[in-house]
Amino acid sequence: MEFGFLFLGQELGKGLILLQSITNPASQQAERINRVFNSFNIAAAAMLLLVSFLVVYICIKFRTKKGDSSEPLQTKGNTKLEAVMIGVPALLLAYFFYQTVVIERAVAPAVDKTMQPDIIITGHQWWWEVEYPASKVVTANEVHLPIGKHLLMEMRSADVIHDWWVPELGNKMDLVPNMNNYLWLDINKPGNYAGACSEFCGAQHAWMRINVIAQTQNDFNKWLALNQSNAKAPGDALAMAGEKLFQEKTCANCHRIQGTAANAIVGPDLTHIGGRQEILTGIMKNNEGNLYKWINHPQEIKPGAHMPDFILEKDSVVAIAHYLIGLK
Ligand code: CUA
Numbered sequence: 001m002e003f004g005f006l007f008l009g010q011e012l013g014k015g016l017i018l019l020q021s022i023t024n025p026a027s028q029q030a031e032r033i034n035r036v037f038n039s040f041n042i043a044a045a046a047m048l049l050l051v052s053f054l055v056v057y058i059c060i061k062f063r064t065k066k067g068d069s070s071e072p073l074q075t076k077g078n079t080k081l082e083a084v085m086i087g088v089p090a091l092l093l094a095y096f097f098y099q100t101v102v103i104e105r106a107v108a109p110a111v112d113k114t115m116q117p118d119i120i121i122t123g124h125q126w127w128w129e130v131e132y133p134a135s136k137v138v139t140a141n142e143v144h145l146p147i148g149k150h151l152l153m154e155m156r157s158a159d160v161i162h163d164w165w166v167p168e169l170g171n172k173m174d175l176v177p178n179m180n181n182y183l184w185l186d187i188n189k190p191g192n193y194a195g196a197c198s199e200f201c202g203a204q205h206a207w208m209r210i211n212v213i214a215q216t217q218n219d220f221n222k223w224l225a226l227n228q229s230n231a232k233a234p235g236d237a238l239a240m241a242g243e244k245l246f247q248e249k250t251c252a253n254c255h256r257i258q259g260t261a262a263n264a265i266v267g268p269d270l271t272h273i274g275g276r277q278e279i280l281t282g283i284m285k286n287n288e289g290n291l292y293k294w295i296n297h298p299q300e301i302k303p304g305a306h307m308p309d310f311i312l313e314k315d316s317v318v319a320i321a322h323y324l325i326g327l328k
Contacts (some may be wrong), residue, residue, distance in 0.1 A: 027168030028186040111182040117154035123162030123175035126204035140268030146220035155181040166195030209282035230259025234326040240324025243247030291321035
């Protein structure tokens with residue numbers, strides 16, 4: 001499948017590929033970074049214009065005039081001019097260095113290790129585990145966050161180095177094995193914010209997308225309460241068959257569905273998978289047909305993923321997909 005993703009995009013209905021933007025800050029941290037970035041760009045543009053103008057002006061003003069073959073005036077050194085040419089850039093650099101330090105301290109203040117993070121993000125090859133320690137909710141890939149709150153995010157890795165970056169929400173943060181990094185976040189307005197893993201981490205790095213769903217505190221609380229509850233599968237015969245197969249086949253060896261015997265944490269938590277917008281960090285929209293395609297041939301859709309092709313019977317895959325989409 002040379003044209004894998006192109007083909008998948010049409011065939012499977014691509015997930016929500018949202019635009020990532022650094023010019024549209026939606027958090028206090030991003031606004032601060034944006035301000036210094038913009039003022040730096042203005043200063044750099046002004047300097048470029050000034051130098052370009054001087055080059056052109058001097059070329060015209062001091063060009064050789066027709067019929068004038070005399071030698072130009074020979075001078076050496078100009079202390080005043082040199083002082084200006086060194087002094088102005090040095091002052092500009094010093095100013096932006098100072099601004100950078102100020103903003104760094106404001107965006108990433110020191111973290112007291114005894115503080116309880118509001119959210120723990122763990123990078124896996126190639127998905128994001130999302131945990132809310134206070135409510136014990138665990139989910140994957142879709143990161144629900146409340147707006148207007150000073151959030152502390154703890155960043156971990158289960159395997160290799162990943163890098164969190166949602167441009168509209170501010171700075172990047174590496175997720176490093178055996179090390180906890182922290183990110184502060186104050187989101188200003190509700191919405192979906194797209195990001196992606198920004199450190200090469202293996203075969204599916206390019207598809208390790210992030211979907212942050214920023215909600216009002218009220219909506220967030222509702223989502224959290226729903227996700228705190230055990231999975232409720234629809235009671236129809238196909239879903240019940242699917243649940244049985246899920247527990248009997250290898251699915252339960254890697255995945256957790258809260259309220260059932262499946263309690264493994266190798267792969268993403270599937271307790272409320274039916275309520276998610278996308279699967280596979282944005283490769284596909286979440287629906288029964290796409291779940292079927294994924295479970296049927298994981299390696300065709302996400303080559304290198306740690307979920308092997310299990311070669312299940314068609315009826316079994318249909319039942320499992322039906323069961324999973326019902327987990328709301
Ligand atoms: Cu994870 Cu790149």
